[in-house]
Amino acid sequence: MIWRNTDYNDGMNNEALKDQEAHRVKIQAELDSKKTSLERNRLWQFATPTSLARDVVSYWLTLLWNESIDFIDPAFGTGSFFSALLQMKGGKEIRSARAYELDSHYGESSMDLWRNHGIQISLSDFTKALPGKSDKFNLLICNPPYVRHHHIPAQEKRRLRNLSERISWMRLSGLAGLHCHFMAISHQWMKDGGVAGWLIPSGFMDVNYGVEMKRYLLERVTLMRIHRFDPDDVQFDDALVSSSVVWFKNAPPPVGHKVEFTFWGTHENPHVSKMIEVSDLKPEAKWTRFPKSDTRSSTSCLTIADVFEIRRGIATGWNSFFVLSKEKIENLWLPMKFFRPILPSSRYVPGNRIDADKNGIPLLEEQLFLLNCSLSEDKIRSEYPTLWKYLENGREEMKNRYLCKSRTIWYKQESRAPAPFLCTYMGRPNSKHWKPFRFILNRSVAIATNNYLMLYPKAGVASAIAGQPDTLDKIWNCLNSISIDNLVEGGRVYGGGLHKVEPKELAKIPLVGLDFA
Numbered sequence: 235m236i237w238r239n240t241d242y243n244d245g246m247n248n249e250a251l252k253d254q255e256a257h258r259v260k261i262q263a264e265l266d267s268k269k270t271s272l273e274r275n276r277l278w279q280f281a282t283p284t285s286l287a288r289d290v291v292s293y294w295l296t297l298l299w300n301e302s303i304d305f306i307d308p309a310f311g312t313g314s315f316f317s318a319l320l321q322m323k324g325g326k327e328i329r330s331a332r333a334y335e336l337d338s339h340y341g342e343s344s345m346d347l348w349r350n351h352g353i354q355i356s357l358s359d360f361t362k363a364l365p366g367k368s369d370k371f372n373l374l375i376c377n378p379p380y381v382r383h384h385h386i387p388a389q390e391k392r393r394l395r396n397l398s399e400r401i402s403w404m405r406l407s408g409l410a411g412l413h414c415h416f417m418a419i420s421h422q423w424m425k426d427g428g429v430a431g432w433l434i435p436s437g438f439m440d441v442n443y444g445v446e447m448k449r450y451l452l453e454r455v456t457l458m459r460i461h462r463f464d465p466d467d468v469q470f471d472d473a474l475v476s477s478s479v480v481w482f483k484n485a486p487p488p489v490g491h492k493v494e495f496t497f498w499g500t501h502e503n504p505h506v507s508k509m510i511e512v513s514d515l516k517p518e519a520k521w522t523r524f525p526k527s528d529t530r531s532s533t534s535c536l537t538i539a540d541v542f543e544i545r546r547g548i549a550t551g552w553n554s555f556f557v558l559s560k561e562k563i564e565n566l567w568l569p570m571k572f573f574r575p576i577l578p579s580s581r582y583v584p585g586n587r588i589d590a591d592k593n594g595i596p597l598l599e600e601q602l603f604l605l606n607c608s609l610s611e612d613k614i615r616s617e618y619p620t621l622w623k624y625l626e627n628g629r630e631e632m633k634n635r636y637l638c639k640s641r642t643i644w645y646k647q648e649s650r651a652p653a654p655f656l657c658t659y660m661g662r663p664n665s666k667h668w669k670p671f672r673f674i675l676n677r678s679v680a681i682a683t684n685n686y687l688m689l690y691p692k693a694g695v696a697s698a699i700a701g702q703p704d705t706l707d708k709i710w711n712c713l714n715s716i717s718i719d720n721l722v723e724g725g726r727v728y729g730g731g732l733h734k735v736e737p738k739e740l741a742k743i744p745l746v747g748l749d750f751a
């Protein structure tokens with residue numbers, strides 16, 4: 235369904251447009267309140283706040299256009315960007331304006347709200363719309379639906395992937411969310427030389443599914459600017475994501491082109507800014523290191539992967555059943571020989587070093603043990619009645635635990651040696667620990683659950699440690715002197731400031747000053 239008119243301001247002066255924006259915000263809030271957050275999450279219905287929409291539109295104004303505006307917003311909601319554009323465009327003429335909105339809950343109110351402003355609002359799926367010959371736009375601003383890949387049905391994903399590849403040559407992986415396809419598909423709606431501003435989660439800059447988007451941004455169009463908001467300062471009251479605004483022009487990049495990376499502050503007044511050459515961006519896997527860091531000089535220093543085998547701690551499938559305190563084991567008269575020390579969560583490990591008693595038990599306030607037994611049920615029943623009783627108590631619940639029920643012996647854990655180093659791979663820097671991840675020297679025989687990554691020295695390093703015990707301390711010092719920037723850049727950050735580093739990412743972090751020559 236399409237609505238047409240031609241007076242974009244509807245005769246309104248700036249004061250009236252401001253009132254119209256206030257009215258829009260009120261309607262948006264009313265519409266939001268009629269949906270559960272689960273429903274809003276399904277189509278990613280999180281509106282752009284007025285100040286952010288203005289911030290974004292004001293940047294476009296600095297690009298100093300003389301042309302008339304052909305505007306499109308492929309995920310309109312109630313039209314925050316269109317509203318900001320009307321208020322801020324000054325004397326510039328809007329020649330055409332188009333919008334798509336899939337959900338009539340928002341779309342119908344939008345049509346009502348903008349009924350006299352000439353914008354054509356189509357209540358349909360943007361990814362299924364086909365542009366006519368004259369349907370090209372020179373200004374696209376969009377906060378697309380960030381629907382994660384696991385919420386896109388397989389057949390729909392296939393359709394989107396084919397379409398994205400055909401239109402923009404982006405061969406998006408199955409892990410790409412709907413927002414990536416929105417960017418790819420909208421290429422066909424852009425005029426040559428037209429400008430697009432996308433408000434999207436920052437994740438694409440660092441993760442594998444973003445590789446094809448970055449290739450598109452560097453090769454097919456001219457990437458002008460990426461502003462990344464401080465992940466601690468989430469832009470949406472109701473959705474926890476770390477956001478960026480990506481600006482590009484639909485034209486091949488000139489030779490030697492430089493991209494402006496900005497960070498912190500507002501989009502209009504960023505605190506840090508740096509120009510980075512496209513040739514430096516192409517080999518760089520982690521774009522979020524800009525603008526705070528410089529381009530990497532090729533370095534020959536060792537990385538964590540050169541020194542360690544990295545493994546996740548063990549997954550028991552049911553920690554509260556399998557991990558017990560000594561007191562509980564004694565109270566239940568369980569045979570100690572079926573338990574081995576395991577570390578508590580890193581919350582209960584105050585420093586970066588775990589010492590042990592003469593039996594190798596960690597000297598920590600919270601001492602825990604993992605139940606691990608490979609005997610048959612018959613043998614346990616006849617020889618270890620207290621353990622049998624304990625297992626019987628867990629039998630029903632075990633059937634709801636995927637990992638336990640899929641093991642041949644449901645109470646047998648994977649075998650794992652203690653690791654001399656552990657990494658807490660998820661965290662927020664705080665007054666106690668100012669780095670997001672910690673490297674803990676483990677002098678005990680305790681193993682760890684998957685709250686930790688376990689670092690096992692590779693063969694050559696292990697023999698260096700055996701030959702010269704102070705090597706362990708040398709490595710530990712080196713791990714702890716990894717700069718906060720290298721740690722943060724090596725991993726990823728989620729809205730709300732939670733940092734995480736996956737084993738493959740940790741593997742690439744350099745260990746400056748370490749050698750075994």
Ligand SMILES: C[S@@+](CC[C@H](N)C(=O)[O-])C[C@H]1O[C@@H](n2cnc3c(N)ncnc32)[C@H](O)[C@@H]1O
Nearest residue numbers: 280281282309310311314335336359360377379
């Ligand atoms: C993040 S909101 C942005 C709304 C508005 N542009 C703003 O910035 O406030 C994304 C909007 O896209 C709509 N949407 C989701 N899937 C869509 C699709 N396939 N086609 C068109 N709109 C879609 C959602 O209903 C939602 O209103």
